Amino acid sequence: MPEQTKEMVELVDLRAGYGALPVLHGFSIAVAPGEVAVLLGLNGAGKSTAVKVLCGAVAATGGSVRYRGEEITGCSTAGCVQKGIVMVPEGRRVFGGLSVERNLQVGSWTQRGNRGWVEAQRAHVYEVLPRLAERRDQLAGTLSGGEQQMLAIGRGLMANPSVLVIDEASLGLAPVIVREILKIARNLAEEGTTVILVEQNVGALEVADVGFFVDQGVVTATLRGKELADGELIRSLYLG
Ligand SMILES: Nc1ncnc2c1ncn2[C@@H]1O[C@H](COP(=O)(O)OP(=O)(O)OP(=O)(O)O)[C@@H](O)[C@H]1O
Numbered sequence: 001m002p003e004q005t006k007e008m009v010e011l012v013d014l015r016a017g018y019g020a021l022p023v024l025h026g027f028s029i030a031v032a033p034g035e036v037a038v039l040l041g042l043n044g045a046g047k048s049t050a051v052k053v054l055c056g057a058v059a060a061t062g063g064s065v066r067y068r069g070e071e072i073t074g075c076s077t078a079g080c081v082q083k084g085i086v087m088v089p090e091g092r093r094v095f096g097g098l099s100v101e102r103n104l105q106v107g108s109w110t111q112r113g114n115r116g117w118v119e120a121q122r123a124h125v126y127e128v129l130p131r132l133a134e135r136r137d138q139l140a141g142t143l144s145g146g147e148q149q150m151l152a153i154g155r156g157l158m159a160n161p162s163v164l165v166i167d168e169a170s171l172g173l174a175p176v177i178v179r180e181i182l183k184i185a186r187n188l189a190e191e192g193t194t195v196i197l198v199e200q201n202v203g204a205l206e207v208a209d210v211g212f213f214v215d216q217g218v219v220t221a222t223l224r225g226k227e228l229a230d231g232e233l234i235r236s237l238y239l240g
Pocket residue numbers: 018021023041042043044045046047048049050200
């Protein structure tokens with residue numbers, strides 16, 4: 001019997017790196033169902049590495065990944081997606097030569113054979129991301145940066161995630177689009193999806209239930225409640 005836990009995702013004392021380069025040195029976070037968690041930290045802090053371990057894209061050399069209380073360390077990326085852990089990677093990476101609609105179709109591979117669900121979910125994605133609905137026949141390569149980010153999120157939603165990880169959603173986007181995307185993340189959490197945002201933009205804390213500051217491969221501070229709006233505390237953590 002797995003140990004009972006209220007957490008959706010737990011990364012416990014993770015160690016990971018690339019070849020001889022160690023990056024995570026005992027990285028631990030816990031995120032409850034339906035929360036928005038934000039990982040903040042400077043370039044190279046290990047944020048992407050940590051979420052890649054969660055999604056099975058980078059191997060842990062120590063520690064464990066738990067999902068709904070189950071030990072899943074070493075699960076493949078495809079296995080993680082099947083379980084409901086879905087990553088929207090950095091850099092959007094939509095299929096530029098395919099339409100918006102076809103890109104969404106590609107995201108639904110875990111649900112293939114379940115046509116009714118795929119169609120209902122696509123309708124839902126268009127409701128959550130109305131900018132995509134207006135552009136469903138447009139080639140993804142001709143979308144604006146913000147629209148491509150929304151499409152990348154929409155494609156992730158087509159895999160029916162319980163945990164959606166979005167790496168650097170706001171990078172290079174205008175503030176108004178960033179706010180729109182953060183609001184979308186918040187709304188997804190209100191619907192019950194657990195959302196993990198990797199960000200360099202401290203503004204993301206406005207939609208967070210929990211914020212983790214990452215520095216040199218470890219979590220150096222965990223903020224909840226009022227702390228998430230404590231500008232002075234956040235500045236001191238971010239600027240050191
Ligand atoms: N595929 C890789 N091969 C070798 N080293 C890597 C690889 N990916 C990341 N690294 C290194 O691991 C360290 C942590 O990188 P990571 O991408 O986790 O940081 P990050 O916190 O996401 O940074 P950023 O905010 O710039 O995206 C960096 O020193 C980086 O150069």
